Amino acid sequence: MSGPASTGQCARVEDVSKLFGSFAALRQVSVELELGKCYVLIGENGAGKSTLLRILAGLLRPSFGTVTLFGHGEPQTVRERVGYMSHAPMLYDELTGQENLRYFSKLYPGRECLDPAEALRQVGLDPNLPRPLGHYSQGMRQRTSLARVLLSFPELLLLDEPFSNMDVESARQMVELLAQFRHGSRTIVITTHQRELAAPIADYVLALKAGRVASFEPGSPTL
């Protein structure tokens, strides 16, 4: 790769503000994301975490400021290199994990996709589980959501509250899994209210407060 990869930069957010009507959800946020690192985004309810993630995903446009992703000034043009997992899992309860993924893999026509069974294996799930998703534990549902994101071989993973409603052991397993993806040189951004759960993979911790960057500090990753 040339250009941005050689500088090790995955994304650059410069002076980004996002207004909803007259309300500023983000105010002059600037941050740079290096390739292959994990960023943990924390802050109270309404701090702007999901808004920043959705802007990085190209799902929202900033009102002011710029976002550069993989060296491109229009995140929409590199959307296929980004995997976004929202905190409402977009999966069908009446289908099995593999049926869900087969359905979603058809939404990427003409593109190479990871085999659904392999995606499930990568997140530690048996692809041949006969149960419908409605009978999965929360941890298994979150893993299936992550497998769905992996279908398109994303280089940047944007995960909104990946540990929500998970027990501590399932969250620990999810963190180990994410650590493997990071070692595979994917860049990861996680929003969470449970900073301690993500600490083992946090290369950097970005705290937002009322839409502003309150702090941006290196973490102490152990994985």
Ligand SMILES: Nc1ncnc2c1ncn2[C@@H]1O[C@H](COP(=O)(O)OP(=O)(O)OP(=O)(O)O)[C@@H](O)[C@H]1O
């Ligand atoms: N589409 C929208 N229209 C209007 N206001 C919005 C919209 N999206 C977000 N907001 C507001 O912007 C602020 C930031 O929301 P955001 O979801 O980014 O916060 P958050 O830090 O992710 O919060 P939480 O931890 O509760 O998910 C909130 O006050 C929210 O109500």
